Amino acid sequence: MTLIDLGEVRGDREPEPAPRPPRAVGRPLRVALAGVLGLLLLASSTPVARPASAVLGGQLGAEVVVLGGRVYLLAPEVGSNGSREVTAHATPARAGDGVRPLWHTAVASTGRLVGVQEQGGVTLLVDYQPAGVQTIAVDVATGERRWQQAGYPASAAGGGLLLLGDDVERGELRSVDPASGRVRWSAPGRLGRAAFADRDADGAAEQVALVTAAGGIEVRDAASGAVRASLAPPPGGWQGGLQIEVAGDLLLASEQDEGEVRRVTAYGLAALDRRWALERPSFGYAGACGAVLCASAYRGSELSGLDPATGEVRWTNPRWQSVFAVRGDRLLAIADERAGGTASHLGVLDAATGREVADLGRWDLAFSRSPGGPHYGTRPDRAGGGLVVVELDLAGATARLRDVLPGAAGDCAADGRDIVCRRPAGTYGWWRLPA
Structure with a gap:
């Protein structure tokens, strides 16, 4: 799924429960939205309920990914035998074929x-092995093993693949050929401290920023490895460990130090x-959200929108915690x-003002690796x-x-x-949603 990650887990902290102030929308809109949601719940039993077009194997706790058909x-x-089983199935061109x-x-x-x-x-x-992250490549059509290397994979422009290790003190960033695992270029760095920029239409990174082994920052071309820009560490070094993120045309x-953010500098x-730079900011992470930077609170549970040009806070919404x-x-x-169950309370906000446009209620998010969506929510059909399936329509x-x-x-x-x-017995069913 397309996740706008607004906070790594640092220091195993848990956010405090969010206060519930008056909503930012007016009463007429609240009434209208309540009516829409009411009709939605009533409509949950009116469509023709279709049994699964196919039943797959699986067991409770299995990981399921739907990708590329x-x-x-x-x-x-x-x-x-000390191994984990992986099975792959092809979805049909049309429903009913299995x-x-x-x-x-x-x-x-x-x-x-x-x-x-x-x-x-x-x-x-x-x-994720105890000794570090490993990437295992198998043939997409046959499952035949091709290669295995250390590092987490990220797609790069030009058909390449970037492998990022999880050792934050030493290692190297590698670009490899996906089919063979052959190394195209490599750079020493503090692995686990890298970020990607200028993704193309397929989600592949055109640039990669990394913290070097010497503690500086480099921006490299993701296809060739050529250095586009570099920054030496400041005199006296950084105040503690350094994490970097790319947010639009900025590098943050x-x-x-000990899980607390001392300073955020935008380049x-x-x-x-x-x-610009902010000393001891109230947020722990910020990422691009359209015209603003969305920032999650370091302690507490609130979402803010920052001006990308100055870092100043444009708006704060204490009810919402992160952006999906x-x-x-x-x-x-x-x-x-932190509320009970697996469902998430979802809402639509205006990026420029932080105003709540709609409260969508509580839904389980269907996992997706498609950057452009669509995104679906589910909940029990009483x-x-x-399950009732809805498409989460932001527009x-x-x-x-x-x-x-x-x-x-x-x-x-x-x-x-x-x-x-998943079905109650632990197996999985496949459906094709109506157009």
């Missing part, structure tokens, strides 16, 4: 096999020229993340069982009813119109 199931437990098994493979893993990507004819399996350098990405997706001037925001500021899935219990993943959900 394929469904991947990753077993949750290590088998007797899902076709593609391949089945066993991957040696003593850690958490939790990620799947596709690039250059290979499927990339991300394995965050100096941290122009093109030349790493200093734009951005579409133009609309933000899909999340609140009440009328007839199964219309509504949760639009798409389908009712009988026999579905949750843990859904989606890509385009394909959606896969």
Whole structure:
């Protein structure tokens, strides 16, 4: 899914529950939205409920990923031979034809096999082992093993693949050929301290910024590795550890000590020229959100919009905590993340003012790796069982009813119109949502 990450977990802190001030929209709009949501709940039992077009294997706790017309199931437990099972299925061109098994493979893993990507004819399996992150490449059509290397994979422009390790003190950033694993270029750095910029239409990074082994910052061309801009560490060094993020045309350098942010400095990405700095900011992380930088509070639970030119706070909304997706001037925001259950309280905000445009209620988010969406929410259908599926429409500021899935219990993943959900017995079902 397209996640606008507004906060790494630092120091195992948990945000305090968000206060619930008066909503920013007027009473007439609240009444209208309540009516829309009421009609949505009533409508949950009116569509023709369709059984799963196909039933897949799987077990409770399995990881499911829908990507590029394929469904991947990753077993949750290590088998007797010390490996984890991975199966791939192809979704059909039209509903009713069923899902076709593609391949089945066993991957040696003593850690958490939790990620799947596709690039250059290979499927990339991300394995969090005790010794560090490993990327395992298998043939996308057959499951045949191609290569394995240390590092977390990220797509690069020009058909390349960047591998980032998780050792923050030493290592190297590598660009490899996805099909063979051959190294194209490499750079020493403090791995785990890198960020990506200028992603193309397919989500591939055209530039990568990294903290060098000497403590400076470099911006490199993601395809060739050529240095585009560099910045030496300041006299006396940084105040603690350094984390970097790319937010639009800015690079944000965050100096941290024992989990607390001491200073955030903004540099122009093109030349790493200093734009502004904030001492002991109230937020712990900031990222691009249309015309503003969205910042999450370091302590507490509030969302703010910062002026990219000055770093000044344009607005603060104490009800919402993070941003899940951005579409133009609309933000899909999340609140009440510590409330019971897995569902998230969702709302649509205006990026320029932070004003709440709509409260969409509480939905389970269907996992998706498609940057452009669509994004779906699900919740139990109390009328007839199964799950109600809505599309989270930012432009219309509504949760639009798409389908009712009988026999579905949750843990859904989606890509385009394909959606896969766990069934009560632990297996998974596949549906194609109506156009």
